[in-house]
Amino acid sequence: NAGVTQTPKFRILKIGQSMTLQCAQDMNHNYMYWYRQDPGMGLKLIYYSVGAGITDKGEVPNGYNVSRSTTEDFPLRLELAAPSQTSVYFCASKDFQETQYFGPGTRLLVL
Amino acid sequence: GQQVMQIPQYQHVQEGEDFTTYCNSSTTLSNIQWYKQRPGGHPVFLIQLVKSGEVKKQKRLTFQFGEAKKNSSLHITATQTTDVGTYFCAWRGSGNTGKLIFGQGTTLQVKP
Numbered sequence: 001n002a003g004v005t006q007t008p009k010f011r012i013l014k015i016g017q018s019m020t021l022q023c024a025q026d027m028n029h030n031y032m033y034w035y036r037q038d039p040g041m042g043l044k045l046i047y048y049s050v051g052a053g054i055t056d057k058g059e060v061p062n063g064y065n066v067s068r069s070t071t072e073d074f075p076l077r078l079e080l081a082a083p084s085q086t087s088v089y090f091c092a093s094k095d096f097q098e099t100q101y102f103g104p105g106t107r108l109l110v111l
Numbered sequence: 112g113q114q115v116m117q118i119p120q121y122q123h124v125q126e127g128e129d130f131t132t133y134c135n136s137s138t139t140l141s142n143i144q145w146y147k148q149r150p151g152g153h154p155v156f157l158i159q160l161v162k163s164g165e166v167k168k169q170k171r172l173t174f175q176f177g178e179a180k181k182n183s184s185l186h187i188t189a190t191q192t193t194d195v196g197t198y199f200c201a202w203r204g205s206g207n208t209g210k211l212i213f214g215q216g217t218t219l220q221v222k223p
Contacts, residue, residue, distance in 0.1 A: 031208070031209045033209075033210070033211075040120075040215075040216075040218075041215060041216075042117075042199055042201075042213035042214055042215045042216050043154065043199070043201075043211070043213045044213070045210055045211070045212075048208060048209075048210060050207075050208060050209075056208070058210065059212075090153055090154070094209045097159075098142075098144070098159060098203060098209060099156045099159070100144075100154075100156060100209070100211065101156070102153040102154045102155070103153060104152075104153050105153050
């Protein structure tokens, strides 16, 4: 059981470039989430999904897009990267007891 | 929107001393969760509290949910260097989405 996996671990982007952050879970959880964590701050919800084919915006969705074609995968797309998107991105999934399991994170630097 | 305020932001203690972090809300919370994040790591679920006045213990950690369900605390007795990290409270909002609203976290440093 790998839990929640994320790739890449670290990425440097130039302003205006695009990329997809990958997230996968093997626990058959319906609920999945994308958070960003800025230095010294708590986590803020970007997007979430309650099942395959269903996604919705969180607190800070601007500049991001998601899709959920399968239960396992929940990729996060950054279009036209900006320095304000420099952050650590965590993907998480939730079980029926409301526990969220986080992936190891992707550190993104936009220069 | 609903916010949970967490204090203090940082705490430095000598190994063996106790540590407490507090989470406060201006409105009633239906539940509160606590997570620990080690330096460079990811948040790890510790516990969930849902009942007014609830107290739960995990070894040296004691979690409380206030009687009015507007505040919560995490107390660590006799800290160890393995307790180093940032402790977050989080409120699972209303509805069935499971969305979490996180406090800013308390970072604990333990001097050996």
